[in-house]
Amino acid sequence: MLAKMFATTALATAALAGTAVSAQGTDQERVFDNEAFVFPIAGSNPGEERETYDLSLWSWYYDTSRNPDPSLPSPSCAEGTDPVERYPFQARFREIDVTPNDPFQTYERPFLHGNIPLDASWGAIYQQECNSAAILIRSSDPSRFDMSNTIVDGARLVRVLDGIRTAATAQDFTIRNVWLTIGRDDCIENDPSNAGTISDSLFEGCFNGISMRNTSTSAPTSSNVVVIDRLLMSVAAYPYLDRSGNPDSDGPVVSGDFFKSNDKAAKAIITNSIFAYDLEDGEALGAGGGGFLRYFAPGGAGIESCSNNTVLWLRDDAPPADIQNLDQCFELVSGQAARDIWNRERCEWINDHPPTITRRQRPDASQNAGEDPITCFVPxxxxxxxxxxxxxxxxxxxxxxxxxxxxxxxxxxxxxxxxxxxxxxxxxxxxxxxxxxxxxxxxxxxxxxxxxxxxxxxxxxxxAPQPVELTVDLPPNTRVIEGETVALDATLTGGDPANYRFWWAVRSNTTGNDPVVIRDFADDAAFAWDTTGYPGNNRLELRARLIGTDGPDIKARARVFVDQPDPVRSVSLDVSPRSPSAPGTLVTLTAEARNAEGIDVEYRFDLQPMDSDGDVVILRDFATDPTFQWDTSGYPGRNRITVRARRAGTEDRDVKANAMYWVRAPRN
Structure with a gap:
């Protein structure tokens, strides 16, 4: 399906002027038009080798056929005058003796756009000059250069033969965050069966997925393991090899498989990955390669371990019988459900990766004609x-x-x-x-x-369930005269009062702040409390307990002020001299209790600095003298003066009055 979205007409050679290759940094935009670049930049000068190459501004546009119309099987790729570059990106030089303790060399975010023929037979492509790879990791001289631990991170590859090809010196490679669209042969060719990791990548429309088929007769069976995690990979169908041996004659339109391997191939750890067969009606799964039985069938010899994977048959017909016989670590989904899964996962991968990977295209619109849209929308x-x-x-x-x-x-x-x-x-x-x-x-x-x-x-x-809440039915700060009876009652919400018993206690200065039970548990919350003997500030406590249990209790509180007869009702405050004043001024604070004829009154004077939001300071505690001399030293700015008055020698609730007073800041 995906491959058929490409136009079959010839693609014109891009008329793009390539920036000259130099040993400078990778922080400037460069375009290589049918030019190869060999890494590291310094070549044989190891002093300039780098651990990481940021190639987010570098682009390679390359052709693999001299034929001006590469869609035709004849003339061959070798016939014609167009320029070609079969291996545009080569990682080949990394001195063994200079960087023995430098375990990684990372190539980040390169963009490579090829022009591989899509409608010519595989034989016409592979057996002639079209055989190529977008990224080649191979030591030029294994005795001098070591390409192990090479990392390709965030590459964008379009319309290639092989996407990334590794040689025997590329052990322990890492391929991650790579988006490959259309691989006419292998997404990844790892025929030496090097150990490596392929993770968090999207490979779509390859003929074969990952090749690990070492055909060398002298090669031993590999003991290496390739780790595959969070990979989305689809294979598509293309004209294959003509069995008559004529490379210019198209064979059947078939796909390869997810793995191409033999009994010498490395094993694989496969987790959290999705593999899709993207075949149109009439196209067949036929190229084989031995990989399915080795890595997907129950007990496959190539499975080191695997879990949480999905195989998708995107057509509506029944999958072939072999595909239906999967190891238990794979789930098979077909038809619309499979297409929904692939579209969703593919689009989420694209949208979850940065535009330095997902938004790179050739600037010439004709070179991008027919490509799968970069942005997609899944319902x-x-x-x-x-x-x-x-x-x-x-x-x-x-x-x-x-x-x-x-x-x-x-x-x-x-x-x-x-x-x-x-x-x-x-x-x-x-x-x-x-x-x-x-x-x-x-x-x-x-x-x-x-x-x-x-x-x-x-x-x-x-x-949440409705909480059981208990409320004492009294106005806030209820105030009575000692000897009066207070009608206590309560409201219970979130529960049935008939299922509860109620208990009352009081705490006050006269009780030593210990609770004094004024009524033990009873069926009704209503209770008449005689306030005799409870002068001052009283804190009532009500408890409700489910009948037949020992708790926990639901609690409520209320405050009742019990005044002695003829309590002080109000007080006034006078300050002299008036505000503002200089530091060190003695200010006379004078209080006067009103409606307090015939009773003794005591007063307390407090101060709170307002500019510094300071704590309340008691200037003088309760005493019967209604005046106080306040020294303003140390109180610059605004100050709130408060006087409190109450009947002398009682715990009556006090009354209060306030005045604001400003003290000038001291002069230096």
Missing amino acids: SVTISSPAGGEFAFDAEVPLSATALTSDNVSVASGLTWTSSIDGELGTGGDLTVGPLTQGNHLITARYVNSIEVAYEDTVSITV
Whole structure:
């Protein structure tokens, strides 16, 4: 499918002027038009070798056929006058004796766009000059140069024969974050069966996936292991080898397989990966290569270990019988479900990787004609509210979601909402529901498109039970005269009062701040409290306990001020001299209790610095003298003066008055 999206007409040679190759850095834009570049930049000058090459500004545009119309099988790739470059990117020189402790050499984000023929037979391509690789990792002289531990990170490869080819000196390679679109032969050719890692990459439309078939008669069976993790890879069908032996004659249109191997090949650890057969109707899975039985069949000799993998048959017909016989670490999915999985995972990979990988194209639009779109849209539903979490028992829950169609159109009218507890909640992109039933809800927003394929998103929320709460039925800061009776009662919410018993106690200065039970547990919260003997500030405590249990208790508190007869009702404050004043001034604070004829009154003077948001300072504790001399030293700025008054010798609740006073800052 993917390969057929490329035009079959000849692609004109890109008229791009290549920047001259130099030993300078990689921080400037460079374009190589049918030119090879051999790394490291310094060549035989090891003093300039680098551990990492940032190639995000470097591009290679190359042809592999001298034939001006490479879609034709004849004349061959070797016939014609067009320039070619079979190996544009070569990692070959890395001095063994100079960097023995430097274990890695990393090539980051190169862009290579080839022009491999797509409709010529594999024989016409491979047996003539079209045989090529976008990135070649091979030591020029194994006695001097070591290419082990080479890392290719973030490469973008388009329309190549082999994507990345390794030689025997490229042990322990790493290929990661690589996007390859159209590999006319192998996505990765690792025929020496080097150990290595291939991770977090997208290979699509290759004839074969990963080749590890060492045909050398002298090569021993490999003991190496290739680790494959989070790989998305699809194989596609192309004209294959004509069995008559004529390289210019097209053979059947078939695909290879995910692995090409033999009994000498390295083993593989395969995890968290997806492998797709992207064949059109009439195209066959026929090139083989021994890889399926070795790496995918139950008990395959090439499986070192594997888990959590998927094989996709993207057509609607039944997969071939061999494909249906998979090791237990692979799940087989076919038809629309397989296409939905591939489209979703492919698009998520593209959208999750940086534009230095996913947005690179040849500037000449004709060179990009027919490529698979860089940005794709998989139908999806995204819930934006709620984000999860817990909601109170009486809370409303806002629901908001958007459905995205495959045409990148946002819709909301077709969304339906359900709860795993309460069932249907409503329709639309935005609505508010609730209160919902207590418990753990799985909220689902679902959209069904025109072909009856459903997409949904879910979020989990918890609706808390209504808490059992106890409230004392008294006005805040209730104030009575000693000897009066206070009618105590309470309200219980979230529970049945008939299932509870109620207990009252009081704490005050007269009780030594210890609770004094004024009524033991009883069936009713109502109680008449005689305040005789409880002058001052009283803190009432109410407890409710389920009948037949020892707790825990539900508690509530209230405050009652019990004044002695004829308490002080109000007080005033006078300051002299008036504000502002200089530091060190003696200010006279004078208090006067009102409506207190015939009783003794005591006063306390407090101060709080306002500019520094300081703590309250007691200038003078309770005493019967209504005046106080305040020395303003050390109190620059605004100060709040408070006087408190109460009946002398009692614990009556005091009354108070305030005044603001400003003290000038001291002069230096």
